[in-house]
Amino acid sequence: MNKRFSAIRDSLKNTEFFFIGVLAFVILSIAGSLMIYIPSISSDIREHAEREMNDAVISNSSAVGSYFSNKILLLNAASSQFSEIDITDMEKVLETVRGIQENSSFRHVGFTGMDGVTVSSTGSVENTSNRQFVQAGLSGNFNVSPHVTCDFDHKYTDMFTVPVFDASGNIIGALTGDSSEFSLVDYMLLDVGGSFNCFFIFDSVGDVVYNTPGNEVGIGSADNLLSLIDSDVDSKDVEYLLNSLNRRTFKRLEIRGREYMASFIEVFNSEWTFVAIVPSDEAFIAFRNILTLTAILVVIVTLLQLTALVIVTVRIGIVKSDVEKLIGDSEQMFYVDSITGGDTIERFRENYSVVRTNTAANHAIMALDVDRFKAVNDMFGYEGGNDIIRTISGIIERSIGKNDFYARGGGDLFYICAEFGDKSELTDLAERIMSDVDYQITDVKLNLSIGIYIIDDPHLRSRVAADRADMARDSVKNTKSSSCAFFDSSMLERIRREKRIEDIMEDSLALGEFNVYLQPKYSLGEKNEVVGAEALVRWKHDGKLIPPGDFIPLFERNGFVTKLDFYMFEEVCKLQKKYISMGFDPKVISVNMSRLHINRVGFVDELVAICEKYEIDTKYIEIEITESAAYENMESLRDIFREIKSKGFHVSIDDFGTGYSSLNMLKDLPVDVIKIDRSFLTEQADESENASIVIACLVMLATNLNIHTICEGIETRVQADLLTKLGCEMAQGFFFARPMPVPDYEKLTYGLEGK
Ligand code: C2E
Ligand code: MG
Ligand code: MG
Numbered sequence: 001m002n003k004r005f006s007a008i009r010d011s012l013k014n015t016e017f018f019f020i021g022v023l024a025f026v027i028l029s030i031a032g033s034l035m036i037y038i039p040s041i042s043s044d045i046r047e048h049a050e051r052e053m054n055d056a057v058i059s060n061s062s063a064v065g066s067y068f069s070n071k072i073l074l075l076n077a078a079s080s081q082f083s084e085i086d087i088t089d090m091e092k093v094l095e096t097v098r099g100i101q102e103n104s105s106f107r108h109v110g111f112t113g114m115d116g117v118t119v120s121s122t123g124s125v126e127n128t129s130n131r132q133f134v135q136a137g138l139s140g141n142f143n144v145s146p147h148v149t150c151d152f153d154h155k156y157t158d159m160f161t162v163p164v165f166d167a168s169g170n171i172i173g174a175l176t177g178d179s180s181e182f183s184l185v186d187y188m189l190l191d192v193g194g195s196f197n198c199f200f201i202f203d204s205v206g207d208v209v210y211n212t213p214g215n216e217v218g219i220g221s222a223d224n225l226l227s228l229i230d231s232d233v234d235s236k237d238v239e240y241l242l243n244s245l246n247r248r249t250f251k252r253l254e255i256r257g258r259e260y261m262a263s264f265i266e267v268f269n270s271e272w273t274f275v276a277i278v279p280s281d282e283a284f285i286a287f288r289n290i291l292t293l294t295a296i297l298v299v300i301v302t303l304l305q306l307t308a309l310v311i312v313t314v315r316i317g318i319v320k321s322d323v324e325k326l327i328g329d330s331e332q333m334f335y336v337d338s339i340t341g342g343d344t345i346e347r348f349r350e351n352y353s354v355v356r357t358n359t360a361a362n363h364a365i366m367a368l369d370v371d372r373f374k375a376v377n378d379m380f381g382y383e384g385g386n387d388i389i390r391t392i393s394g395i396i397e398r399s400i401g402k403n404d405f406y407a408r409g410g411g412d413l414f415y416i417c418a419e420f421g422d423k424s425e426l427t428d429l430a431e432r433i434m435s436d437v438d439y440q441i442t443d444v445k446l447n448l449s450i451g452i453y454i455i456d457d458p459h460l461r462s463r464v465a466a467d468r469a470d471m472a473r474d475s476v477k478n479t480k481s482s483s484c485a486f487f488d489s490s491m492l493e494r495i496r497r498e499k500r501i502e503d504i505m506e507d508s509l510a511l512g513e514f515n516v517y518l519q520p521k522y523s524l525g526e527k528n529e530v531v532g533a534e535a536l537v538r539w540k541h542d543g544k545l546i547p548p549g550d551f552i553p554l555f556e557r558n559g560f561v562t563k564l565d566f567y568m569f570e571e572v573c574k575l576q577k578k579y580i581s582m583g584f585d586p587k588v589i590s591v592n593m594s595r596l597h598i599n600r601v602g603f604v605d606e607l608v609a610i611c612e613k614y615e616i617d618t619k620y621i622e623i624e625i626t627e628s629a630a631y632e633n634m635e636s637l638r639d640i641f642r643e644i645k646s647k648g649f650h651v652s653i654d655d656f657g658t659g660y661s662s663l664n665m666l667k668d669l670p671v672d673v674i675k676i677d678r679s680f681l682t683e684q685a686d687e688s689e690n691a692s693i694v695i696a697c698l699v700m701l702a703t704n705l706n707i708h709t710i711c712e713g714i715e716t717r718v719q720a721d722l723l724t725k726l727g728c729e730m731a732q733g734f735f736f737a738r739p740m741p742v743p744d745y746e747k748l749t750y751g752l753e754g755k
Pocket of ligand 2: 624
């Protein structure tokens with residue numbers, strides 16, 4: 001299991017837990033806060049309700065007080081008039097009560113004598129001694145009897161009675177007035193939160209002076225009320241208690257299982273006590289509504305949050321399974337090779353580190369690929385190429401040991417990690433694979449290159465180990481047959497050397513350290529004359545001459561060769577220009593051009609531009625492109641050949657016969673010359689006859705196609721004679737002349753001395 005994938009999975013799981021955890025925490029904290037909040041607002045609201053009630057009671061008591069005091073004081077003040085008149089004189093009494101009535105807000109005013117007979121401002125005279133308020137007044141008490149029926153018009157009214165004294169302070173009667181404007185009930189502002197409430201007014205000794213009509217509480221006297229508040233109350237203490245409670249006291253009491261709030265306060269300007277009683281549940285009805293509403297809200301919010309939690313959890317589950325599927329797919333792509341169905345290089349690397357850290361056995365990395373696989377693809381198409389890759393993969397799978405593993409490293413490249421006891425087991429494995437490939441793949445002859453690196457350092461990273469196997473593979477790449485090689489340290493040395501070359505190549509070019517050498521080409525036949533030359537690069541560095549084989553392959557890999565080729569081309573143009581200006585008709589000089597130019601836009605135009613710069617005809621230059629360039633892209637090669645030719649250059653196929661030369665190529669490519677590779681001349685003795693036949697056929701074919709032939713690498717007279725006999729037109733080789741510095745060539749060709 002790849003650490004990255006398990007890390008992604010872990011982080012996915014953690015994110016899920018974290019997200020749901022955070023959400024649950026938020027929900028719980030909101031619900032928790034509400035739970036704390038509700039009781040807190042409940043006590044706030046309760047306090048608020050109690051305060052409100054108290055405030056209402058205070059304002060009622062003052063309203064009631066001033067109502068009382070106004071009326072009583074008015075009557076009391078008026079009562080003094082009777083001490084000045086003869087109360088037995090009915091006319092006088094009537095006149096006095098009428099006068100009082102007219103100057104007050106009383107509807108009726110009546111004077112009751114000690115005999116109980118009342119003279120009313122209405123003019124009626126009747127005995128009212130049976131009325132409680134009259135009796136109170138005659139007994140020397142101030143009295144308020146609210147809400148009683150008026151004797152005159154039978155309306156409900158509040159009766160106010162004061163005793164009437166004579167000058168010596170003896171009671172001579174009672175003066176009664178009834179309120180014409182309001183009833184006391186109308187004065188009551190008390191409305192604390194509910195439909196039902198009641199109040200009492202006790203006098204100083206605890207008798208009820210007034211209680212609200214329809215009082216359902218059923219409190220007969222202050223004794224009763226107080227005993228409800230405190231069961232130990234002795235009725236004798238009532239007066240004292242009332243006085244102590246009197247002053248703005250708030251009590252809770254229970255009457256027949258129901259809770260009430262009772263507020264006590266003195267009636268303004270009197271000895272009376274005003275008591276308002278409200279059932280708690282009524283008082284808190286508004287509060288209850290708020291609480292109920294809040295509770296409903298809490299439930300709704302919690303439900304919504306829970307729904308959100310469920311939705312989010314489900315959603316996360318869906319996303320998680322999607323992501324897991326994606327990870328699974330990526331893992332599949334990451335680890336399973338799309339062509340072979342076997343391991344990818346990533347899996348290989350992981351297995352490698354596991355094996356290297358856990359086993360003590362010897363291991364080697366083998367790098368294996370097919371030479372010029374591009375040609376295989378061209379031949380069979382990509383699918384055909386893939387089939388071959390799959391076949392090779394199957395062969396490797398069957399050939400390796402049970403502790404070995406392998407992977408495709410891209411293209412046709414495979415890596416094998418093999419356990420071994422003896423080194424020969426590795427070559428055996430390589431040979432087994434090579435022969436199986438030969439045996440199973442018959443449509444085309446495949447050459448395998450196998451590089452083997454024996455892991456001598458267990459800490460070496462797989463990439464480095466694979467690179468070393470690759471170096472060994474490179475060393476046998478593109479040889480004639482399948483081969484394998486072991487990595488050795490000289491390969492590392494080569495890499496270092498190449499690094500050094502890369503460090504100095506640009507400067508060397510600028511310093512003119514790259515020189516043109518010319519190898520003359522000779523005509524074959526009766527006379528062997530110089531008919532042209534090939535420009536070959538020589539690098540003079542630190543007094544040493546470095547051959548192209550040591551740097552051209554590197555320059556082809558790093559691209560520097562294209563710069564170098566143009567440099568050589570320009571140098572050759574300069575030479576031809578020089579010969580023309582000296583009056584010679586210069587012999588064609590060929591310049592090697594790397595396959596890297598083939599796909600470069602404007603390549604031919606650049607060549608033409610250089611010729612124009614030196615004012616030389618393009619016919620003096622021949623462009624050599626190696627036959628193996630055809631592997632890259634046959635069509636591009638054909639196009640470029642056509643273009644080069646159309647500009648007047650000569651074109652030759654270099655190293656003809658080294659690769660998959662196809663005779664068709666000759667038909668397709670518009671070339672002037674084929675340069676038959678010298679390997680044809682270095683065949684084994686028993687094969688040389690065959691080689692001769694091939695050369696003869698090639699020459700014949702070329703001649704028929706109007707293509708000239710030149711053979712490279714002629715080292716002996718025998719070879720020269722043979723080629724002459726086979727009809728080859730030209731030759732190039734040490735037998736005639738080695739690549740030489742320009743002055744030597746000029747001397748040889750033009751007889752120039754020291755110029
Ligand atoms: P090539 O183009 O096939 O050049 C011919 C090679 O054969 C030259 O090797 C030459 O010295 C060698 N040769 C000639 N006659 C004989 C002979 O009788 N026997 C033997 N054994 N060898 C002979 P050189 O100069 O070492 O060049 C090697 C290759 O480097 C060239 O092969 C060419 O592919 C490449 N090269 C040289 N100069 C350039 C250049 O300026 N640009 C590019 N792109 N490649 C170059
Ligand atoms: Mg050449
Ligand atoms: Mg050649």
